[in-house]
Amino acid sequence: MSTKLFITSEGLQQAEENPENRVNPVLKALANFLSYLFHPVFVPLYVIAFILFVEPFLFVGASAQEKILTLGRAFINYTFFPLISVLLLKGLNLISSIKLKERKDRIVPFIVCNIWYFWIWYVWRGLPGVPHHLVVFSLGVFLASSMGLLANIYLKISMHAIALGTATAFLCLLTFDPSSSNITIYLALAIFITGIVGSSRLILSEHTPREYYMGLGVGVLAVLVANLVA
DSSP states (O other): OOOOEETTTTTEEEESSSOOOOOOOOOHHHHHHHHHTTTTTTTHHHHHIIIIISGGGGGGGGGGHHHHHHHHHHHHIIIIIHHHHHHHHTTTTTOOOOOOOOOGGHHHHHHHHHHHEEEEHHHHSTTTOOOOOHHHHHHHHHHHHHHHHHHHSOOOOOOOHHHHHHHHHHHHHHOOOTTOOOOHHHHHHHHHHHHHHHHHHHHTTTHHHHHHHHHHHHHHHHHHHHHHHH
């Protein structure tokens, strides 16, 4: 660990540049658990499962088989392919860690995931029976990932924040749908999850507040743009 010299009223003092973050082990374990539970590769799947099975007003008349097929497509493109891609990149030594701790390690995964995100949006937009809001969400995920790639040039933007910002903004959008039921409680839950996951990332010293807030802004902006152009 590197050190720096500081001039104080008591003279020249030496201090650690990045002092070890002393966190309660239980709190740290909880923060790690939440970080994995709401990992960016899972969040889109949670949202789609929500609108398929919890509040299925967008899929009125759809059979159980059609809903499972839609969820399967979402799993393959939002979870399975991105995970496999990261593992392959690590196997080829194109990234130093599958946790993508370094900003430079995130460039290629962002690009690869954008391919899968673009593909599922492109398929859903031309597929009969797919609700407009689902097309908006899939486009929002693609735009958020694209904006995240650009933002990653300047800072290690939080992928967790991008995913949760996109999900929360989309649920907020659903509350204005005249055919929807009252989902205020779910929107409040999404905001709460976004907050505790953000706290978890800060506890683990994975991001600064600026990086997390920037990620939230990217997610919200992406959904707003998607809603306008989809």
